[in-house]
Structure formats: C-alpha cells, structure tokens
Amino acid sequence: MSHLTQEQRYTISCLKSNGKNYEEIGKIIGKDKSVIWREVARNKNQKTGKYDCDLADRKAKKRQKDKLKKRRFTNEIKTYVESLIRADYSPEQIAGYSQTNQKECVSPERIYQHIWDDKKKGGNLYEHLRRRGRKNRKRGSAKDNRGIIKNRVSIDQRPALVDDRFRFGDIEVDLIIGKNHHYAILTINDRASGRLKMKRVESKQASVVSAAIIDLLTEWKPYIHTITADNGKEFAGHEQVAESLGIDYYFAHPYHSWERGSNENLNGLIRQYFTKGSDFSSLSDEYIKKIETKLNSRPRKRLGYQSPIFEMNKLLFNHKVAFVA
Numbered sequence: 001m002s003h004l005t006q007e008q009r010y011t012i013s014c015l016k017s018n019g020k021n022y023e024e025i026g027k028i029i030g031k032d033k034s035v036i037w038r039e040v041a042r043n044k045n046q047k048t049g050k051y052d053c054d055l056a057d058r059k060a061k062k063r064q065k066d067k068l069k070k071r072r073f074t075n076e077i078k079t080y081v082e083s084l085i086r087a088d089y090s091p092e093q094i095a096g097y098s099q100t101n102q103k104e105c106v107s108p109e110r111i112y113q114h115i116w117d118d119k120k121k122g123g124n125l126y127e128h129l130r131r132r133g134r135k136n137r138k139r140g141s142a143k144d145n146r147g148i149i150k151n152r153v154s155i156d157q158r159p160a161l162v163d164d165r166f167r168f169g170d171i172e173v174d175l176i177i178g179k180n181h182h183y184a185i186l187t188i189n190d191r192a193s194g195r196l197k198m199k200r201v202e203s204k205q206a207s208v209v210s211a212a213i214i215d216l217l218t219e220w221k222p223y224i225h226t227i228t229a230d231n232g233k234e235f236a237g238h239e240q241v242a243e244s245l246g247i248d249y250y251f252a253h254p255y256h257s258w259e260r261g262s263n264e265n266l267n268g269l270i271r272q273y274f275t276k277g278s279d280f281s282s283l284s285d286e287y288i289k290k291i292e293t294k295l296n297s298r299p300r301k302r303l304g305y306q307s308p309i310f311e312m313n314k315l316l317f318n319h320k321v322a323f324v325a
Helices: 006-017 022-029 033-043 053-069 075-085 091-100 108-120 160-164 206-220 238-245 257-270 285-297 308-317
Strands: 170-177 184-190 196-201 226-229 248-251
Touching (some): 006 033, 006 053, 033 053, 091 108, 170 257, 184 206, 184 257, 196 206, 196 257, 196 285, 226 238, 238 248, 257 285, 285 308
Parallel strands (some): 170 226
Antiparallel strands (some): 170 184, 184 196
C-alpha cells in the first residue's frame, strides 16, 4: 500500500468536514475505507478528536522518520560489514552491493560511524578506507614547466562518442610516481568498464613508458580505439604507441584532470595500496597483479555496483564468453 500524500489528507479533511463517511471518501481518493479509518485514527488530534490535514501529515512523516531510525545494526550485520571493509570495500560500495544483492545492511553513514567508533577503541578498520579519513589538500596554481609534446593531438579532436562510455576500448593512461621519483607504476584503464592494468616501470623516460604501454595493451589490441593521456613528457612516445597498437592517441588540456576523470578516480583507489612517498623499488610483479585483480573484482558505484571485470565481459562478449586476464 502506498502512503497517503498531503493532498489526499487535505481531501480527507474537507470531505470529512462535509459529512462524508469513510467508504465515500475512499471511493473519491481511490483508497479502501479501512485506509481512511486507519489514517484518521492514527493521525487525528488525540485531545480534540479532530482530523486536521497539516497535523496528520506531520505525524505521519515523523512516524516514518522514526521507523527508519530503528533499523538495527545487529552483530550479524556488523560481522558482514566488517568482512567487506577488510576486503577494502568502501561504505558506499557495501551499502550499494548489499542493496543490489538483497542483503540486509545499514546506510553508508552508519558504516562510517562504526569505523570511527572502532578507531577510537584502537581498531584498524579505518586503515581499509581509500583515504584513511584524510581530507583533500587544495592545489595551488603551480606553473606548468613540463613543456609541449611534439605532434600531440588535442582531446578536442577526440570523437564525441568516447564521452558516452558505451563501448570498451577507449583507454586512459597515467603514472603514479614512487619515492624520490625512482620507479613508477603505469596505470591503464578502460573508460567504460573501469578495467585496470598496472605495471611497474623503472623510470619516467618516454621510451620506457611507451614500451610498457604497448606491452600491457597488446592483448587488448583487437578491441581498443583510443588512448588519452595528460601532458607529461613521459608520454612523448605517443606516436610509437599509436602506430604499434593501431589506435588514435589524444592529450587532455593541461590541468584539466576531469577530462581523464576515470583515471584520476582509479588512481585514488590505487593509492590506498601504494601511498604517496612509497618506495616502489622492492615491489614485485606478483603483488602489483594481486592489487590489480582486487580492484577489478570490487563493485563500483558508477557500474551499478558491478565489478569492472563483469562490465568488461558484458561490453565485449555479452556474457557469452569469459575474458581471461
């Protein structure tokens, strides 16, 4: 049964004042007479017995609000939530995933409260949050000293359909720099599915980075269409990459990080495991692959709480063929 609206309560009040009975009122507003009787009994002025639409609406809304607050964070739900937190799901991902899979859960706000309570008691659940509770730092207007890349093609010339994210194969690339600018992690993601590939590189030299991009994307070569990068000199070998993979290569405008929004967001997720100032020199390929698989298997809000692997399979193979990473 749907809730009565404020307009329906106003109609009930007017008709009741004009001597209409519950059955007659119900027929006029399209409700059973028992609904009208229950509405009047629950929401009338208990002292005077008079039914006033404004008072009735306030009482109904308060009752609904109080009802929502009574959802209990039981020990069973806590155990379930904590298991997903320790699997590095965000509170939003936990709530969304639970709703999608019809599992009992609480709101993201309540999960955050539980995490902070746990931290105050000496727990470590907060360590599994993407930013561990840190606030974003405001950026200054630093001068661009990275130069102009030869023969680069502006994102302004990129096909508009890339923005729609309806096909697999429109790629974004970036570098996450390690401690003292030694070693870096190349990140590659598909705009539509969010599917991630990562590889450690020994330097930011364009030749090294270009070779790593080609190596990572060779198995996707039949499916990819475009690559978009920022204006870092590490991507100066774009022509070699474009020729080798048979794709079109584009560059975002300087300091327009939102033009590579998928990559920027994904790098934030990756930073949960490779924090700023980390030494990448001892990282193994196996560990990087482990984190890559973990992120590709986690549900994403923008994918309707499906995983990037699921979304990639849907885009490429329509669920009929499984893609092997």
